[in-house]
Amino acid sequence: MSTNKLYHVTLSEPAFRTRHIMGSSYGWLITADERSNLILVNPATRAQIAMPPPETMNNVRLRYTEEGVLDGYDVLYMDLFSSDFDTETEPYHLTLEEARFFFYERVVLSCDPSQGNCTVLRVQLPNNQLSYTRVGDSKWTWIGGKGNCWKYQDILHNNNDGLFYGVRGRGEVDSINLNGPSAEVKVILKPIISYQAHSRYIVQAPWGDLFQIWRHDKYSNENGKRERVADKFFVYKIDLLNKSLLK
Template sequence: MYSLSEQRAYTITLPDPPMARRFLIGSSHGWLVTADEKSDLLLLNPITKEQMRLPPVTTMEHIKPIMSGDGVLEQYEMSYYHGLIFPQVEEPTSTYRLDRYRETVYSKAVLSSDPSTGDCTIMLIHQPYWQLSFAKVGGQTWNWIATETDYTDCIHHDGWFYAVNIEGTIDSFYLNGPSIIHKRIAYQMLMPPKMVVYIVQAPWGDKLLISRRSRTLDDNTDVTSEIMVYKVDPDNEKLINMTGIGDHVMFIGNNASLCLPVSDHPQLMSNCIYFTDHAVQSLFGVKNNKRDMGIYHLESNIVTDIVSPELWMTWLPPVWLTLNTSKTSHPRTQCVE
């Protein structure tokens, strides 16, 4: 772990299953969302060493377990349909080994709150078609949201999840009532192609969309070439181009996207965006490539290294983490020993 505030590296010991055998698909409230070798999801607090299991993969909408003759789980079968197809049109299915499923299907996961409090929901962006499913931490099943496709990012704010797709369509979801409440905030405000679009809650109250473009170098390494920041104007359903974010800093990647005032974090660089690789499943075939990670300066449109020489490995891809020292005490949460 590398501390931005202290500008020094730490080595910590993490519990089994070994981190090198997992995927990292999210970071929220000081917890990492990881996928083990059976592609089941576990939450891990690397500071307190606590872990929580999430509902099994086999409870997801598009997944059917394939068992051996002895009743042992051997593979997952995924069906291809989404909520905009009525009636559902079944296409040929795909089968995956237990450990290979996570390479293709998981995109990003975001928590509503600190799960150590016992009342937390996780939103998952996943294949097929980059759809949404959610689950309660401590619950038994995943719940599919049959709506839009091609989501790239999601945040939680004031009881609502906000998800954005590749075209800048923003949907909000309230999940704490007897049924899902879905409201469309804006529709198709960006013209593809965009590599990744993020949604960020600004401390001053606005919602921001972040468009991130990349280019491929001669060695087949992808590097970030441009990051644009837009303010969302929901009343007029348009985006306002921002030249900067002033005395604030952003963090984007596989973490829950953040915007923070530099006055609270003087070691960080203002009017900058700290970024890491985003879609882990697209990196599996290029594990040894240099990771796309750095500081994007909005005023000059240049990228600088966070530290030189870089300290992190190429795999697992780095992820931003805010530390959380809270111990789990709520009876609804279940930790893995």
Template sequence: MSRVLPEDVLLKIFVALEVPDLVRAGSVCSSWLHAYNCLWKLGSWIRPQTPSLIYTTKSSGASDTGFFSLQENKPYTLSLPDPPIRCRYLIGSAYGWIITADERSELHLVNPITGDQIALPSVTTIEQVKPIYDSNGAIHMYEYSRYTGVDGYLDPPSVFHLHKLRDYIFYKAFLSSDPSTGNYIIVLIHNPYWQISFARGGDKQWTWLPYHACYTDCVFKDELLYALLADGEIHAYNLNDPLVKPQVAMEGLKGCPPPKMYIAQAPCGDLLQIWKVPEYSEQDAEDVSDPDLDPSDDDEYFSVSEDG
């Protein structure tokens, strides 16, 4: 007589699996498939996963993507919904989802494992973008204005073809939580001048944060968005506050900041600033004025930020 494992036991087993093994488990039988689907719908199944690589090749179809499992050292081919994945730009990833920009410069969330796709608010609802219509009422160009909430207009507007705007406007994208739950926020760092806009799941337009520009990176922690400025200053935003004004969580650097800076959450929960500085040649090293900076050190070093 066969016995079926209770679903709660299956779920405890499934949450410990790597993604490829989890997908295989869902194909064993109807009860395992039901547990597998429940886990995806909950959006809370994710355990720390071994990174996987996403890529496309000319030999595969335009809607096919390669998925290389580093844990298994094995490639897979996955078919994703249109628009064709090969024609999209990838500007971010989190919680098993990727954020892509298609040939019309429109943004989509895509889950490469399940094939689920979520259309994000139109690029025409970003503050600095306006649609240009043809004689038939269809959008055929975009007007892109270069201004910030602090400095106003810095350059005259430009006009771009639909596929070209994404080359100029998108920088990075970030997710607050798993979009499978429907309760998430997506944040864009976009041009001109690395400004921030955000949207909640189900929103029809982007909300612009006009208080500052020159943001280089973001991270969500404790329901706050921490945004890193190019000078090292960190701002904390409560995106659930109707006023959504920044609070300074860490002051900026005096003098010349490193050329590349990032922000990340350490396993202990603290926020880290990651500075990337170039390696110096022996000739360059003679010109280094700071005796504490050893050009033989690794080109990345870490600084714990105040997190408010």
């Protein structure tokens, strides 16, 4: 940036302009192509790392036309308590392209993926559930079996303790340990309020403290059109020792 020069970078296929940016971390862009494959891209080194394809998710099925042409994805609903498929609920029918907005609500990395031991955690629809994979894995692993592992609004990775943290709709904060053979989710902070009235984010300050940010949107219905006219932000420090919030 000190040279104030503009650099053009040519990346290999798939064409970068056809992808969507789903996140960024450690100098890498987290992109999803037109088939909803997740690809990590380092624009400086031009390195690219492909994550397992969507059909390796245990509730995702490829959908074909009568002529045998790949047409999209069918997403089965997962029961949070039994970890079984809900066969009575109609699957979500997604095109190849629109599935990326369904699969990757939030995506974060545990470290620089070029190190080889990087874990990728994502928030997915329906119900803002969690799945993860590691660089070099062949599939995604769903985090389920507990009734509270859903409705995550934001996630992050804490380098200080090697854990992921997620904030949910009523202000709850969970720690997500993916360092062992299976995921371990613990409630760090119980619900703050009894209803969901804000958008919530979880962030880490440069000195290590964790914060919740609550964004309250105000809307206007003038002239029959609903528009957002103002945002109010509330910042709370997460006290992990006493399991409380400090405004």
